[in-house]
Amino acid sequence: MTDHSKANGCPFQNGAQTTQAAPDNAFWWPNALNLDILSQHDKKTNPLDPDFNYAQAFQSLDLEAIKNDLRELINSSQDWWPSDYGSYIGMFVRTAWHLAGSYRKQDGRGGANTGNQRFAPLNSWPDNVNTDKGRRLLWPIKKKYGNKISWGDLIVLAGTVAYEEAGLKTYGFAGGREDIWHPEKDIYWGTERKWLDETKNRYDDVDNRDTLENPLAAVQMGLIYVNPEGVDGVQDPLRTAQDMRVTFDRMGMDDEETVALTAGGHTVGKCHGNGKAENLGADVEGADVEFQGLGWHNPEGSGNGSNTMVSGLEGAWTTHPTKWDNGFFHLLLSYEWEKTLSPAGAKQWEPVNIKEEDKPVDAHNPDIRRNPMMTDADMALKIDPEYRKISERFHQDPAYFSEVFARAWFKLTHRDMGPKSRYLGADVPAEDLIWQDPIPAVDYTLSDSDVAELKATLLNSGLSTAELVATAWDSARTFRGSDFRGGANGARIRLEPQRQWQGNEPERLNKVLAKLEEIQASLPKKVSIADLIVLGGTAAVEKAAKAAGVDIVVPFTAGRGDATQEQTDVYSFEDLEPKADGFRNFIKADYVVQPEEMLLDRAQLQGLTAPEMTVLVGGLRVLGANYGDCKHGVFTDNVGVLSNDFFAVLTDMAYNWKPTGKNSYNIVDRASGATKYTASRVDLVFGSNSILRSYAEVYAQDDNKAKFVKDFVAAWVKVMDADRFDV
CATH class of the missing domain: 1.10.420.10 (Peroxidase, domain 2)
Incomplete structure (x- = not known):
């Protein structure tokens, strides 16, 4: 008799009637060295043609045309996901913000550079709820312009154009972010096994917020920055200020930039919490197929518009949530604020005895006015003494606030793109910014005979093979593909702080640098120390290969410049030190x-x-x-x-x-x-x-x-x- 018990089983897994995956090697040997980190983003996962050049494709983009299309979209309202106040300004600002906001300077990972918000875990972080709607709203534009603009560039551009539509004079925009095609499993986001777990899991000492585990920047698993309801959900603006200071510092931001970004980010848009958070469906990765990559389905009412659920907090921060103005500081500093709960039960702050004309209108009914709200992080800008000083200056000088914010927004959204030479497009600012690690261009070329003579000079300098190789390696090893910082170009190994790093062996390094500077001074035409460092290691490798019986020319390309100490941000370069x-x-x-x-x-x-x-x-x-x-x-x-x-x-x-x-x-x-x-x-x-x-x-x-x-x-x-x- 035929056994039909497995007749309808899935042929994958040999008809097994289960949705559970079979245990992998990591299950059986959890302590084994996992090499997956070195095989991420294999070319086989990239659907674009092998010879596709994104920089060339972007340069053919009609930037003004796509910006006009974005403006039209921003000022519309789609039936399937209605806009607030008839505008998607808040939506696209938030989507771009949360794409860029995962960046951390300790290892350069996260950020907008790869369009990684499209994949897990970021697409399903609690803090990123409904950014999936922002990306889906942008899809018709992505579809229209295709390979000429990546998701990373499009999302940042949409957020920047949204601010322009609100009335902000932005600092600029650069393209050049190349998308990835599967999750970045190599990024460590923490050890927690549940979203928004208690912060004690990330700190050596929970009372000392500086002890946040490296290289993390966010205070909880699934957050971009800090908990808007307060540390572990306890409203205490002074304590929240401590978290903000650490978190924003780990993104490379100082106090002034922190205040500007917080206030500027909350000058437009609103929070959504008019419902019950427990009714929301699964996140993007957990949602079933009929939701087609959209998460957090809300079964209440229309599920969107006035029923939209995001953070659980509810309300706008300012009187005019689609307008760039100084309303955030006006409301924050002019009124007393009291603790309250949103309709979803989230902890927030609302003003006491606010004037009717200072209330924003309802996002979907202009005949109704609502109380504005503030998060614990917003209140920190008023309560923390240092943040308060900056807030008062911004309140008194709106033009200065706009300038600082525009620059900080540009930094936030471009911080992980590396040097300005990688920036693409007509809107790239001319100014060199120190966080871009500027390097002077060289004005010389080297012929093959020049290179051969230099190799001979370097090999006859008295420096050993080990000294030449180690110095070249140490100069180049600082490069991080995560944010394109570091590397041999610029020869910052001869500057502070790198010159004193333990791993660079300062005594040996100073000996080598002194000899290279002596050689440089004797040359008939100037060659940068950066090139000499690399060429010294290259010549030593070539010599060592010949000694092994293999004649090989080690390729060398001249053109590296020498950065100055003034072009070097000592504080931020400390994070590149090899531990x-x-x-x-x-x-x-x-x-x-x-x-x-x-x-x-x-x-x-x-x-x-x-x-x-x-x-x-x-x-x-x-x-x-x-x-x-x-x-x-x-x-x-x-x-x-x-x-x-x-x-x-x-x-x-x-x-x-x-x-x-x-x-x-x-x-x-x-x-x-x-x-x-x-x-x-x-x-x-x-x-x-x-x-x-x-x-x-x-x-x-x-x-x-x-x-x-x-x-x-x-x-x-x-x-x-x-x-x-x-x-």
Whole structure:
């Protein structure tokens, strides 16, 4: 008899009648090193043509035409999602704000640069509720202009045009944000297992808000900034001010910018909480297929318009929520405010004895006036002494407030785009801003013969291969693909604060820089120190390859400039200091995470793949580039030769591996019992992790010695040129 019990089962999972996925490797081995961080955004996930060039496509965009289309949309109201006050100003400002607002300066991750709000977890954060409606309202415009504008650029442009429609003279707009095509799983947003968990999970000391866990900026899982109802939902503006100061600082904003952004963001639009939050449907990722990528369905009434539910707070901040004016400070500072609850039960503040003419009209019925409201963060601008001083100045000088806000909005929405050379479009401001890390352009070119002569001079300078390689690496390794900061261009390694960083070995660095400056002074035409640093490492790698029996020309492209100290924001550059660099076997202190995990984080920020990371570690070890001339991982008797010895020894069963400390191991000869080499966890992970070992075995093979050199050179050049957006 035929068993039909599985006849209707899904063929995927062999007919299993379950919606639960089978356990993966992370379930069975939760402590195993996860290399997924190095394989994000694989080209196979990108639906655009391999030769598609976004910069060229954007340059063909009719910027004024798309802005006109946005203006028309902003001043409309769509049946499926009606606008407030007949305008989508608040909607598009908020959508852009929450796209850009996830940026944090500690690791440069988050922000508007990738259009990541389209994917989990950001598309489903409680703080991002109904930004899905903002993106869907923009879809007809995205559809019309297609590949000429990315989602990241379109959302930021929509928010900027919305402010212009409100009456603000904006500072400018730049395109150049390239979209990703699947979630950024490599971003650490916290350890919490539920949205809006208590803040104690993020602080070493909850009473000291400066102890917020690095690299986090938001105070709770699922928030962009701070809790609008107060710290852990307790209304206390002074305590909320502490959270604001830390959170906005971690976004690279000072007190004045914090006040401007908070007030300016709340000058337009309104909060939505006219209903019961518990009735809302699932978020974007959790909603069923019939909702077509829209979340938080509200079954009450129309589910939108007057029934819209977002934060749960209810009301506008200002008398004229679609107009750029000074109404926020007028209401905040002119009235006393009392604690109250929204219809949804959210904690907010409302004015006492407000004049009728100061009340905003209802968002959908102009014949009705409503009380304005303030969040705990808004009240902090009045209660905190330093914020109060700034608020009063802005109140007294509306033009100054508008200028500061316009610049802060530009910074908020462009902070993660890197140097101005990456900016696209006719609306790019001419001014160089210090947070853009400006670098002077060079006025020279180098011929092949010039480069050859410089290589010879550098190799005959008395500087060792290790010194030249380590200095070039240290200069370039600061690059972060997350926000395009750092790198060798600018030679900021010779400036504060980088010149004193422990990982840069100041004594060794000063010796190398002094010699390079001496060489520079002797040249018939000036060459930047930035180029000399990179060329010195390049020449040393080429020499080491030849010593290994492989003749190869290491590509070098001149054109790096030398930044000045005045062009360098010392405070913000402190976040680029390497706390660990497994490529050079450097770790500054003991950390909760293992050294090999910190290696993965650095490799991902540098834009490296797992094979590139592997070949670079092996090559840098035999070149003797370890921090402080440490011998861990230097598995060779011929230091300075670009051989595959690291991998040959690592995979050789003639040795035993014995721990001698938390991060140190002896490599012991099985036959004699003698210690031949020493190693760190970073070294040994290339033999212990099954994926990394598969790469190590490739480079250990006798027939791949030349391939090892070729791959090392390619990865080396990638690191050296990572910040060369002009080539």
